[in-house]
Amino acid sequence: MTAEPTEQQVPPVLRRRGRALLLAAVAACAACGLTYELVLLTLSTGLTGGGITQTSLIVAGYVAALGAGALLVKPLLAHAATVFVAVEILLGLLGGLSAVALYVTFSYYGTDTAVLIIATAVLGALVGAEVPLLMTLLQSGRSGTDATGTGRVLANLNAADYAGALLGGLAWPFLLLPLAGQIRGAALIGVVNLVAAAVLAAFLLRRAMSRRARWGATVALLVAASLLGGLIATAADVEVNARQRLYADPVVVAERTAYQEVVLTERDGDTRLYLDGDLQFSSEDEHRYHEALVHPALSQDPGRVLVVGGGDGLAAREVLRHPSVREVVQVELDPAVLELGRTRLAGLNGDALNDPRMQVVVDDAFRWLRERAVGAAPEPAGFDAVIVDLPDPDTPALGRLYSTEFYGLVRAATNPGGLVVVQAGSPYSTPAAYWRTVSTIRSAGWAVTPYHVHVPSFGDWGFALARVGPSPPVPGLSAQAPAMRYLDEAVLRAAAVFPRDRRPQELPPSTLDRPRIVEDLRQGWSS
Structure with missing residues (x-):
């Protein structure tokens, strides 16, 4: 055996x-x-x-x-x-x-x-x-x-x-x-x-x-x-x-791209876009967000405008409505979001991404601005206004785009006296991240005016309007501004006022070396 x-x-x-x-x-x-x-x-x-x-x-x-x-x-x-x-x-x-x-x-x-x-x-x-x-x-x-x-x-x-x-x-x-x-x-x-x-x-x-x-x-x-x-x-x-189970409404588009998960939901005429699970807009009230984001930066009747992010085309729609705008350059990282903007969202954005005045660049905004600044990708002229419409910086990759270095590159791309506006998150839900954004923009040499409006899908939502110079800009509207559903001069005047329980904070800037804003945002949402 x-x-x-x-x-x-x-x-x-x-x-x-x-x-x-x-x-x-x-x-x-x-x-x-x-x-x-x-x-x-x-x-x-x-x-x-x-x-x-x-x-x-x-x-x-x-x-x-x-x-x-x-x-x-x-x-x-x-x-x-x-x-x-x-x-x-x-x-x-x-x-x-x-x-x-x-x-x-x-x-x-x-x-x-x-x-x-x-x-x-x-x-x-x-x-x-x-x-x-x-x-x-x-x-x-x-x-x-x-x-x-x-x-x-x-x-x-x-x-x-x-x-x-x-x-x-x-x-x-x-x-x-x-x-x-x-x-x-x-x-x-x-x-x-x-x-x-x-x-x-x-x-x-x-x-x-x-x-x-x-x-x-x-x-x-x-x-x-x-x-x-x-x-x-x-x-x-x-x-x-x-x-x-993650979304209250039926999912009609879901795609995992090289950069993020892109999800589109629809119910009873309400279209919503999510990137990595974070809501980017609801068609029910996106006009409030995009009017407040775009038109204060166009108050000086710019001819050439840069849009950073905003691949859904909604910010570009508002920019193109302004009669003085001759050219818009949009820099978006994810081609999948741009494809949505050109197809399913074309009715919502007025087919803005196919407008002849649009030049769409598929690239990382930080890299594109840096190459422009060092002359690797020369541009014929600077921009009269810059719209920064990026997702909240809840990852280190996005934190780069909310750094002193990034806003310095934006400054280099902006013509003297030009205005820049940044979506800066919620001064109520994430106050540290909001005021960190304001401080970071200032650290790059901008004079900044913070303001906020109520967007039902987001709650209290904040922005930062800035220009290079000794005094910060006063949020206002151009005499040529198109008719809007939400925004007017009275709303903008009120938007620059913050309540006593959300007073401005002076915080150290977020930099490439110290991306403080990423942790600010996490702590804000979890608190």
């Missing part, structure tokens, strides 16, 4: 050619391990805004979990083959399900950093257990290995591990995320983990595992593969159902 194999009875194939195949499996597993971390970071950004603190928690927590996993697996190294296969199956299943679990949890229960931290700890610990197990397997069957031999084994292991990590780091942003999305992309990575586990169990480690372990691994692989296969097949339906 033949005895069951033990972990010390290493098959000859593993002692020779099998090591190359094992190292290939190491690379595949490393690719999966890094991709799971990127999945968590992507979800953190998409679901909760992914601030510096949360990103640091995920990265540092993942690294710490790697070390914890390496320590926790030490008592199991005598059964390295069986434990390694089990770890890979668990990683494939939990990692593959991580995106859908977090997405559905967020949709049903709201933002919970604790869930992200738990996922980070579990996945990091499992990935951390891989290296000690792999080192044990690679060393198995080597008799009398000296320090140099051990160093060679470790060098091969690290090389395969880092090469796989590079592959995973490139595959997620350039292949899986744009083509498959977060939920299906994570599930596909889980399948890769399961395939690696199956190859190892069937070909390399089969003789090093007991019959019971092999049967257990087979059943676990089949169950995990079935779950992930079902998720891949139904990911679109799961995402639609979970997403719809």
Whole structure:
């Protein structure tokens, strides 16, 4: 009767050619391990805004979990083959399900950093257990290995591990995320983990595992593969159902672009645009916001106007209504938002983006303004007015566009005496972020007048009107201003007055080095 194999009875194939195949499996597993971390970071950004603190928690927590996993697996190294296969199956299943679990949890229960931290700890610990197990397997069957031999084994292991990590780091942003999305992309990575586990169990480690372990691994692989296969097949339906819970109105457009999630809802004639879950406008009252944003900056009858952001075309609509405007340059990052502005939103924005006076530039506003300032992209003239209509700076990427450096670039693009207006958030809900914006604009050499109006969809909403000079501009309207539904001189005079419980604050500016406004905004909304 033949005895069951033990972990010390290493098959000859593993002692020779099998090591190359094992190292290939190491690379595949490393690719999966890094991709799971990127999945968590992507979800953190998409679901909760992914601030510096949360990103640091995920990265540092993942690294710490790697070390914890390496320590926790030490008592199991005598059964390295069986434990390694089990770890890979668990990683494939939990990692593959991580995106859908977090997405559905967020949709049903709201933002919970604790869930992200738990996922980070579990996945990091499992990935951390891989290296000690792999080192044990690679060393198995080597008799009398000296320090140099051990160093060679470790060098091969690290090389395969880092090469796989590079592959995973490139595959997620350039292949899986744009083509498959977060939920299906994570599930596909889980399948890769399961395939690696199956190859190892069937070909390399089969003789090093007991019959019971092999049967257990087979059943676990089949169950995990079935779950992930079902998720891949139904990911679109799961995402639609979970997403719809986030919005009160029916979702008619939903697209994950390279920059953000774009969602359009409609109900009873009310069209609403959301970027990464944040409301950008409601067609019921957007006229209040856009009239208050645009027309005070056009009070000097400008001929050439720059619009930064505002890809929905609504700010451009108001600019083009002013009779003095001859040319509008609009700089928008996301082509998907511009496409909405040209199609579904064309009726709302008066087909502004197709107006012959419009020049639409698809680019990052910071980069575009910088290249213009240094002469890399020379412009024929400066702008008489600048409209800055950007989303709230709740991420570091958007925080760049609310920095001293950014407003300095805006100043360089503005003609002497020209006006600039910035949407600055809510002085009621996020007062620190609002007054930080005002202080930051001033730090770039502008004289600033803050003002605010009531937009029912947003509540109390604030703006900052500025010009270069010793005295701040007085919000007003041009004699040529077109007829408006909401704004007039009396409303503007009142808009410059702030109540006693929202007095102006003098705050240090937000800069590229110290993006204070990002944390201001987070604390404001959470308070």
